[in-house]
Amino acid sequence: MKINQRHEWSLSTEQAIAIQEQLSGEVITDDELKPNIEYVAGVDMGFEENGAVSRAAVAVLSYPDLQVVETSIAYRPTAFPYIPGFLSFREVPAVLDALEKLQITPDIILCDGQGIAHPRRFGIACHLGVIVDIPTIGVAKSLLVGKHQPLADVKGSWQPLIYKKQTVGAVVRTRTGVKPVYVSPGHRISLPTAIDYALCCTTKYRLPETTRIADRIASARGEVSIVES
DNA sequence: GCGACAG
DNA sequence: ATCTTGTCGC
Numbered sequence: 001m002k003i004n005q006r007h008e009w010s011l012s013t014e015q016a017i018a019i020q021e022q023l024s025g026e027v028i029t030d031d032e033l034k035p036n037i038e039y040v041a042g043v044d045m046g047f048e049e050n051g052a053v054s055r056a057a058v059a060v061l062s063y064p065d066l067q068v069v070e071t072s073i074a075y076r077p078t079a080f081p082y083i084p085g086f087l088s089f090r091e092v093p094a095v096l097d098a099l100e101k102l103q104i105t106p107d108i109i110l111c112d113g114q115g116i117a118h119p120r121r122f123g124i125a126c127h128l129g130v131i132v133d134i135p136t137i138g139v140a141k142s143l144l145v146g147k148h149q150p151l152a153d154v155k156g157s158w159q160p161l162i163y164k165k166q167t168v169g170a171v172v173r174t175r176t177g178v179k180p181v182y183v184s185p186g187h188r189i190s191l192p193t194a195i196d197y198a199l200c201c202t203t204k205y206r207l208p209e210t211t212r213i214a215d216r217i218a219s220a221r222g223e224v225s226i227v228e229s
Numbered sequence: 230g231c232g233a234c235a236g
Numbered sequence: 237a238t239c240t241t242g243t244c245g246c
């Protein structure tokens with residue numbers, strides 16, 4: 001797919017904040033999805049050479065049957081450190097490289113990290129979504145900001161995630177008895193719909209299949225194929 | 230000033 | 237994220 005860059009990536013944190021504040025004004029948290037969703041994608045990031053090289057893997061699955069239809073991997077020098085609140089500046093460049101290689105344009109992208117559940121309402125899912133102009137959902141494994149009420153242990157239960165008196169996402173139990181995930185709108189999607197897709201893309205494990213498949217193909221890079229068991 | 234802090 | 241085996245528990 002074709003990607004239109006919106007800004008430079010070699011930035012100071014001050015410049016990064018300015019970009020977050022500017023682009024956050026473009027985030028849409030209403031449903032602006034295609035009438036019928038055919039493809040959902042997941043991204044996985046990894047680092048090599050002691051963090052000097054970033055690796056992004058994308059998996060595109062059919063929806064709702066969740067079968068892998070395309071994958072891609074991209075590598076590039078890591079140009080930004082990991083700083084809570086600025087994850088997108090470290091990971092998005094390589095993700096864009098991987099997305100650019102795709103033949104299929106995903107209808108929704110599930111990201112590893114927060115959407116609007118962010119100090120400036122502009123987590124990695126928002127940043128990626130605004131740049132590629134595709135609906136995105138943030139599905140994080142841990143909390144960045146916000147508080148919530150106790151969550152029931154049953155799969156499918158959720159509680160709103162509140163930050164500064166506002167609902168910025170939800171804590172969602174994707175598997176009974178397992179640690180919950182944090183779901184928030186990235187771009188062009190509402191919270192209820194984001195929760196819905198996050199759950200529909202999650203079958204047997206805590207994380208969405210999209211993310212898990214991307215992780216699987218990334219780890220299998222350059223290795224001799226092994227018979228599954 | 231003192232903690233908290235996605236991956 | 238990454239370094240890493242076996243082990244505790246449902």
